[in-house]
Amino acid sequence: MSKAVKLIEYSTGGNLTEGNFAVITEEVPALETLKKDQLLVRITDLSADPHMRQYVSKGSYYSFPLEQTISGIGVGIVEASTSDDFKPGDAVSNPTMAWANYSVVDAATSVKLDTANFPLNAHLGVLGMTSFTAYLGLALAKPKQGETIVVSAAGGAVGQIVIQLAKELGLHIVAISSSDEKNKYAESLGANASINYKTTNDMAAALHIVAPQGIDIYWDNVGGELLDLILTKFKKFGRAIVCGAISQYSADGSEVYRLKNVQSIITSSASLIGFLFSDYMDTHYYTDFIAKFTTLVNEGKIKYKLDVVDGIEKAPTAFIDLFGGANFGKRIIHVADP
Amino acid sequence: MSKAVKLIEYSTGGNLTEGNFAVITEEVPALETLKKDQLLVRITDLSADPHMRQYVSKGSYYSFPLEQTISGIGVGIVEASTSDDFKPGDAVSNPTMAWANYSVVDAATSVKLDTANFPLNAHLGVLGMTSFTAYLGLALAKPKQGETIVVSAAGGAVGQIVIQLAKELGLHIVAISSSDEKNKYAESLGANASINYKTTNDMAAALHIVAPQGIDIYWDNVGGELLDLILTKFKKFGRAIVCGAISQYSADGSEVYRLKNVQSIITSSASLIGFLFSDYMDTHYYTDFIAKFTTLVNEGKIKYKLDVVDGIEKAPTAFIDLFGGANFGKRIIHVADP
Known part of the structure; x- marks a missing residue:
């Protein structure tokens, strides 16, 4: 089974509470539901970001549909793949990973991650x-x-x-x-x-x-x-x-x-x-960044504080808290070990 | 004698009327009042600009003192000079020319103008x-x-x-x-x-x-x-x-x-x-501009509409009208012929 965080009511008038969300338990997506060039990913970590406020607010250009699972930047391990570019066991990140234990994502928007030199959650943090x-x-x-x-x-x-x-x-x-x-x-x-x-x-x-x-x-x-x-x-x-x-x-x-x-x-x-x-992913700024930060991290020359909240069921609170200044460092929801 | 436009009451709460100004008649500044490196200028044209609104508003960083003659960008002919760089008959522009028939200005902030190729008011307009x-x-x-x-x-x-x-x-x-x-x-x-x-x-x-x-x-x-x-x-x-x-x-x-x-x-x-x-007068933008616009004007390749109001006594109305969209083209107050 997979736990998943659904948006059940939009935030309006500045209010955002746990009542806007529901954590439900559902079936893991069946392998036969994968279309061509998709991945079934077992989530290890999710990124809780302030800009996601717009996704859960009524009438925003970016509003999520109600009753569906929230999604955002996340990392995890491929369980099954219908893409030639990914195989089970690969570590990947994707910008629309479900806030759940499992997510189906497109291979085209997924990035294979280096887990030999960096922990998985570094890709949501210092290299992200x-x-x-x-x-x-x-x-x-x-x-x-x-x-x-x-x-x-x-x-x-x-x-x-x-x-x-x-x-x-x-x-x-x-x-x-x-x-x-x-x-x-x-x-x-x-x-x-x-x-x-x-x-x-x-x-x-x-x-x-x-x-x-x-x-x-x-x-x-x-x-x-x-x-x-x-x-x-x-x-x-x-x-x-x-x-x-x-x-x-x-x-x-x-x-x-x-x-x-x-x-x-x-x-x-x-x-x-x-x-x-x-808007700048296909510019020299991004390639310059990757080169510079890979070096900085390898040489131990940059500090990066993570603020990790454990468990997918804590995700709504972890997100709501961001707007009260509760986080100290980059907030990540740790869903499972790789 | 010299007519002069004084600010007698600040504009407050969005109101600006002729009652904020007085056009008075006073003596032409005496030659012996000129300090070293100053010019007595007989004004020919004054520039009426929207940003001057801040000069006549209460509590603005740029507020003029009350009971004094308003000043702004203007052009005219030197009548007397205590500077080696200017002589009577020279055409000059200055950013703090009195709204009057005559003004005393510093030589240091004055610029000598080319009157052979361009009319004087071009320096308030297309070349200004x-x-x-x-x-x-x-x-x-x-x-x-x-x-x-x-x-x-x-x-x-x-x-x-x-x-x-x-x-x-x-x-x-x-x-x-x-x-x-x-x-x-x-x-x-x-x-x-x-x-x-x-x-x-x-x-x-x-x-x-x-x-x-x-x-x-x-x-x-x-x-x-x-x-x-x-x-x-x-x-x-x-x-x-x-x-x-x-x-x-x-x-x-x-x-x-x-x-x-x-x-x-x-x-x-x-x-x-x-x-x-x-803030950009000492950059390449200014020298590039002068070169480009001198050529454009000489070749007749740029159009420039002036909206000329005649007479220093009309200056308050000419200025107030700017804020109702009355001007069509660059508004200039013509004070006297060269």
Whole structure:
């Protein structure tokens, strides 16, 4: 049998609870249901990502259908294959792996993984989408040595990598997160200063202390009010890398924070650069990233904190918790050992 | 005697009327009041620009002091000079020329003008700040042949140049303006389609008709609701050139339109590029612009519509009218013949 996480009710008006999900038990997909060039995968690990909020919200462009199993980035072991490119026992990742013990996926969107040198979950973490996101966004910002970068959600999956890459580039780094513990970790990775936004009343004053000359680069993982504030704090030619908006994923259309300071980018000659990692998979950025990170990991030169929650039945809670800042590092749901 | 336009009351709450200004008559500045390296200039033409709204608004970073003469970009003839670089009879431009018959300006910020090949007011128009703004912004957008560009305030000083440059680059051009007459002119300059926003109820539907595949480049002269709509209409890798926000200059802080769709630039991997032409004066963009536009003007290959209002006493009305879309072409106040 296979446990599976279904979406039974859409999130509306900012509410997301376990009641939106059901963990049910069903048959493992039968081998004869596989079409040509498909794989039956036994899942080992799933990635719980903030952007998935849009999948479970009503009226989003990306809304999942109700009553069906949620899917996202995951890794596992091939049990059966109708593709010439994969055989049973192969380790694979796929961007639409079912949140379940077993998933049927297309061979065309699956990637065979190196398990000799890296644990399977590294492909959801340090070698995965979040690291590429960090690498890519920083490359798009064209950072110059000595510039000041502010990194929001600094204790999160992407933030921790951004800080290490920024350190290597010789930037002055300010970390913003929801706890002193996360900030301490960010400083151990290279941040020069940090702000705990949960215990700081006046963020403008706090930013002025740590970046009195203003900000060159803002790594925006959160959107909303903090982005709006920072739009007024840019030095000339400042850049906001708009990577995520975790503070806004909980809001439905009527409640979303509306920015009043975008006009400020005229007087600072600043830019907002939005991006999805998936739009850059066929560019030199991706091949450069793989080469660089394989080396960094092999040489032990990059730290990567995983926040592992055990068991598919815990997946709804593990996901909901992301929006309260509960995770410290990249959140992964460990479903089974390889 | 010299007539001069004074700011006597700040604009607040979106109101701007002739009551905010006074046109007074005063003595021409005496020659003995000139400090070293200053010029007494007899003004011929002044530039009335939307961004000056910030100068006359209460609590703006750029607010002029009350009871003093307004200043802005202007041209005129040197009457007296304490600088070795200028002599009486020279034609000059200066970014802080008094809105008056006479102005005292620093030699250091003055530029000597070519009057042999171009009329004086060309330096406020086709060879001036607005053309450089158009050239620079389009260069920053890195346009590719065949892309779709939407140009707001298409009948304005900057818009008319953007359209001609976009045509030369082989872009598909959609003009947006406040009248059919302006749109007809925009089409004569090269626009492939146009929208009159004053007579269009559903801008989203109108944009879908003229750019069904979405928008690559948006030239934003207006800000506010139109920018917010277009943020959701970008193709992948779309770019908004954020050049001005005329729809927002009338609003004080409490009334400004707040953007709700900035987050959309994540999923479209799009960018917002803000800029002030003055931040790029010492770059290759400026020298490239001067070379290109001198040639274009000499060869008669660029059209430039001036909207000339006669007489310094009409300056307050000429300025206020800008915010109702009254101008058609670059608005200039003609003060006196050279």
